[in-house]
Structure formats: structure tokens, C-alpha cells
Amino acid sequence: MVDVNKLRETAKEVISREDVRELIGYRPGTYGFRARPAFVMGPDEAGELIFTPACVNNLASYIVLEEKLPVKRGEEPDLRKVAVMVKGCDSRALVQQMEEKAYERDRILVLGIPCTGVVDMAKVEARFPNILELGEIALEGDRFVLSFNGTKEEVAKEELLADKCKRCRYPTPLVYDELLDSEVERFADDDYSDVEEMEKRAAEDKWAYWEEKFSRCIRCYSCRNVCPMCYCEDCVLDRLQPQWMRRSVDISENTAYHISRAYHLAGRCIQCGECQRVCPVDIPLMELNRKFYKDVEELYDYEPGTNVENPPLLSTFKVEDREDFIM
Structure with a gap:
């Protein structure tokens, strides 16, 4: 799992660049074990970024939404890059979008995060229902460690892992400008x-x-x-x-x-x-x-x-x- 301090330091450097207008990543959610998309507009916000097994959202969706934003009358469009954090599956969406000419490669700056698997939040909430206090999920070896209400629970990785991760062929991003951790081997091939x-x-x-x-x-x-x-x-x-x-x-x-x-x-x-x-x-x-x-x-x-x-x-x-x- 990527080191959060390295992630935040890199994000701070990226968002400080004159040719980058924003960075799309993850921050803690508002309840339970959830994470949510973060839209970082300045270096002082980079300290909120995280990457944990709860970061399930595919942030590539926001890149094409950015391309559609209307421009106010009398203003010129902001053509600076949008930086985005991506897992392996997210990076495939970027690749496919660029194959289809949704935008050019030089419009984005990609921070690649080799992914060791994310949780299926439905499985988590079935196992730990009604957790309203903000909790955390971490991967330690072959077990997820869930911290909440002052306690810690360990669960075998296989029990909470998202099904898509069990057959993921590309856990390491296929496109990136900077890779924030070492490459990850594929989990298993897909036998359909x-x-x-x-x-x-x-x-x-x-x-x-x-x-x-x-x-x-x-x-x-x-x-x-x-x-x-x-x-x-x-x-x-x-x-x-x-x-x-x-x-x-x-x-x-x-x-x-x-x-x-x-x-x-x-x-x-x-x-x-x-x-x-x-x-x-x-x-x-x-x-x-x-x-x-x-x-x-x-x-x-x-x-x-x-x-x-x-x-x-x-x-x-x-x-x-x-x-x-x-x-």
C-alpha cells in the first residue's frame, strides 16, 4: 500500500505547479469506513489526501466531466492540466477515454497507485453494520484491519475483497506520470x-x-x-x-x-x-x-x-x- 506521506508530498508538489489547475484524489468519508473523492485546488489541501482499501471510486469519471464544464461568458477556458490519482482499473478507463479522443494525453497528469485490492463496501457493512463513527481500513499482510469505536478487528482479506479485484489483470496502472509505489503482480487470471x-x-x-x-x-x-x-x-x-x-x-x-x-x-x-x-x-x-x-x-x-x-x-x-x- 502506498505511503500516505509520500502521496501527500507528491500531491503538494503537483498542485503547486503552474500548469496544474486541480488534483482529483481521495479523502476520508463522513461516516463508517468510506472514502470520498477529493478535489484539491491548492497545496494546503494536499494533507487531506489518503489512499486505503476503502478508496473504491473510479476517479476517471471526473476527467470527462471536467471536459464538459461550461465556461462563463467573457472568460477563457482554463487549459491547465488536471492531475488525478488512479488505481490499475481506473487507469484503463483513462486509456480507453484517450483511445476515443475524449481528451489529449497532455491534458492530464496521472499519479499511479499500484493497488493491492479494495474492499467491497457492501461486504464490510454487512459484517459491521450501523457504524456511524468514522473508521479506518488498512491492509496488513493477508488481512484487513478495521479500526472503529476505539477497537480493532482483523478480517481475512478474501472475505472483504471486492470481486473485481480477485480477477484483476492490471493492478498496476497502465498509464502514469509518476508511480507512487512498486508494481503489484496480478492476483489471478480471469477464467470467466x-x-x-x-x-x-x-x-x-x-x-x-x-x-x-x-x-x-x-x-x-x-x-x-x-x-x-x-x-x-x-x-x-x-x-x-x-x-x-x-x-x-x-x-x-x-x-x-x-x-x-x-x-x-x-x-x-x-x-x-x-x-x-x-x-x-x-x-x-x-x-x-x-x-x-x-x-x-x-x-x-x-x-x-x-x-x-x-x-x-x-x-x-x-x-x-x-x-x-x-x-
């Missing part, structure tokens, strides 16, 4: 066993499964809003002319919504799991996204968010691309 279990089901069983999941959706759009790859200025899910889907909350419109999102993320999803993390009704959205991810990798030998020089999957083709699956 969960996807294959779903593929084995009969079509009727699959529909019954997803019908129950989608029927819970309240169409809050949290999954779209948190996604670092959902940054279209004119989202098809909002469009009224023509209107592709109604705003009503029912199984038909909910299914259209989620299937549309999944298709729009095919070849773009970097498996950060933010959509599923923020869902208030616990829809397992990554099961759907991972099916597309597996198909893209097997059919086109393509993995999104791994090489800035690669063109996006759906903007190119190879004459030797497989065609045996085309009906």
Missing part, C-alpha cells in the same frame, strides 16, 4: 467461470433471471452516471427526438435501457464495476457486461483500455476477423 455458468442456462432460465433483476430497476441512472465510459453529450437514453425508450419504469423499458447500455459498452467496458457498486437495488450489472467483455476478447482478441495507440474496437476491422459467428 461465472459467465460460462450463465451461458449454460436455457434461454427461458436466462430470461426469467434477468426479468427478475430488471424488474427491480427504478431507473435512477446511477449506473450510467458513474460509468467512466458513459460520457456522450447527447445520450441516446435521454433523447426525445427520436425517443428510443420511454421514461416509464416497467420491465419492457427497463430491459431496453440495460441492454442498450450493455451494447454501448461492448468493447469499451474496463470492468471497474462502478455500475454494480452504486446500484441501489443490487442488480448484478457486471454479469451482463462481463458476457460482452468475454465475447469481445474471444471473437476479436481485443481488450479495452490497455493501449492508447490502439483504435477503439468498433472503429476498425481486420480482414482476418472471424466471421463464423455472423448469421
